[in-house]
Amino acid sequence: MSISVNGNAVQVPDDPRVSLLDLLRDGLHLHGTKKGCNQGACGACTVLVDGERMLSCLSLAVQFDGRSITTIEGLGEPGALHPLQQAFVEHDGFQCGYCTPGQICSAVAMVEEVRRGVPSHVTSDLNSNVIDFSHDEMRERMSGNLCRCGAYNGIIDAINETLKEAAE
Structure with a gap:
């Protein structure tokens, strides 16, 4: 059994109890993905699984056989940050930076959700494939990622800029 992590094939641990988060941090030494609450409440461990956001602390590594995992280290290219990272x-979408990798991974997936027309809890028109990306819509979609420092204004500004640039 193997998974792809940031484009590299990785063997799944023999122990089926190993979380994806522990595989990334302890097994692969990818420390960008953070262990915050380890209960799925804070979003610091958010990674992309086949492009969709996933809480790695609540996921077992064996669940992802044949799938592609992207961590914060896998976004962008050497010497060129991903547009959301930039x-x-x-x-100033961060202060201490602990939540930043999860915030960015979540925002990357959220932008794709909006492009695909995936509704959220606050989407007003569920029959439309075009999402009116309001302030409330963004806050709802990012509500699973907490920032202890309160850098939300910078986070929202960064996401808005990236969405605006992507639409042009």
């Missing part, structure tokens, strides 16, 4: 820097 926007977080430019808009």
Whole structure:
């Protein structure tokens, strides 16, 4: 059994109890993905699984045989940040930075959800494939990622800029 992590084939641990988070941090030494609450409440461990956001602390590594995992280290390219990473820097979307990898991974997936027309709890028109991306819509979609420092204004500004640039 193997999974792809940031484009590299990785053997799934023999122990079926190993969480995806522990595989990433302890087995692969990818420390960008953070262990916050380890209960799925804070979003610090958010990674992308086949492009969709997933809480790695609540997921067992064996669940992902044949699938593709992208961590914060897998976004962008060497010497070139992903547009959302760059926007977080430019808009001070972080303070201590602990939640930032999960926030960015979640935002990357959220942007794709909006592009695909996936509704959220606050989407007003469920029959439309076009999401009116309001302030409330963004806050609802990012509500699973907490920031203890309260850098939400910078996070929202970074996401808004990236969405605006993607629409152009």
